[in-house]
Amino acid sequence: MTIRCVVMDIEGTILPITFVRETLFPYAHHHLDRFLADHRDDGDVRRWLLLCQDTVAQEEGVRPTENQLPDILRRWMTQDRKHTGLKGLQGLIWEEGYRNGAFAPELYDDVTDTLSAWHVGGLQLALYSSGSAQAQHLLLTHTTTGDLTSLFAHYFDTEIGLKADAASYRRIAEQLALPPGTILFLSDIEAELDAATMAGFQAMQIVRPGTKAGTRHPIAARFTDIDLTRVGSANTWPAPR
Ligand SMILES: CSCCC(=O)C(=O)COP(=O)(O)O
Numbered sequence: 001m002t003i004r005c006v007v008m009d010i011e012g013t014i015l016p017i018t019f020v021r022e023t024l025f026p027y028a029h030h031h032l033d034r035f036l037a038d039h040r041d042d043g044d045v046r047r048w049l050l051l052c053q054d055t056v057a058q059e060e061g062v063r064p065t066e067n068q069l070p071d072i073l074r075r076w077m078t079q080d081r082k083h084t085g086l087k088g089l090q091g092l093i094w095e096e097g098y099r100n101g102a103f104a105p106e107l108y109d110d111v112t113d114t115l116s117a118w119h120v121g122g123l124q125l126a127l128y129s130s131g132s133a134q135a136q137h138l139l140l141t142h143t144t145t146g147d148l149t150s151l152f153a154h155y156f157d158t159e160i161g162l163k164a165d166a167a168s169y170r171r172i173a174e175q176l177a178l179p180p181g182t183i184l185f186l187s188d189i190e191a192e193l194d195a196a197t198m199a200g201f202q203a204m205q206i207v208r209p210g211t212k213a214g215t216r217h218p219i220a221a222r223f224t225d226i227d228l229t230r231v232g233s234a235n236t237w238p239a240p241r
Pocket residue numbers: 009010011020024082087090128129130131132135136139163
């Protein structure tokens with residue numbers, strides 16, 4: 001089946017995991033208190049704080065005060081919890097960092113040209129990350145190879161569901177208004193690829209240095225190794241190793 005859209009993960013797929021874990025996450029952790037002091041009353045900040053408070057109230061039976069929230073948020077960050085409210089707040093904190101030039105994401109060197117070629121060839125491109133859609137857009141805006149947002153039509157985050165849940169991919173296909181079999185999902189994580197294929201997507205594991213190659217999905221080491229015309233043909237995938 002012809003691929004019409006490529007949906008891709010971010011960390012470990014288009015850029016090194018270390019950029020997220022060693023640059024973005026520590027920045028949000030470090031600047032949380034000051035950010036909340038400065039922006040507590042901003043509309044988006046209020047929305048995400050309320051969502052975090054709701055979750056704690058549901059899980060623990062007691063609604064935390066706003067003063068108790070920063071410690072809870074820091075605990076969630078340490079746990080790498082993929083909570084929509086936390087992810088929303090992190091994205092807003094990173095916005096300042098991008099604006100100040102505190103960091104710039106460097107994509108793997110095979111990514112930008114491949115994305116441009118796919119875009120020129122008429123493919124729709126989309127990101128799917130646990131990071132908020134706003135954070136995804138920011139990241140693409142500030143890459144060391146320039147602003148890549150014009151290449152992307154869609155940004156999916158945890159508001160559509162968790163990445164290891166097949167229902168999330170069914171909702172993505174609905175939003176894209178495409179048959180699932182015409183959508184290729186790229187990720188380094190097998191559990192995410194499993195969920196995507198359960199929803200009928202084509203899926204390929206991107207195996208970057210340090211990624212453990214799985215056995216359940218076709219693999220590619222670089223975007224330049226992906227031949228979209230062969231995706232889904234049973235006799236060619238997985239690639240021999
Ligand atoms: C927009 S980059 C930040 C990504 C992020 O916050 C994150 O938690 C990545 O998680 P994922 O489940 O998409 O690997």
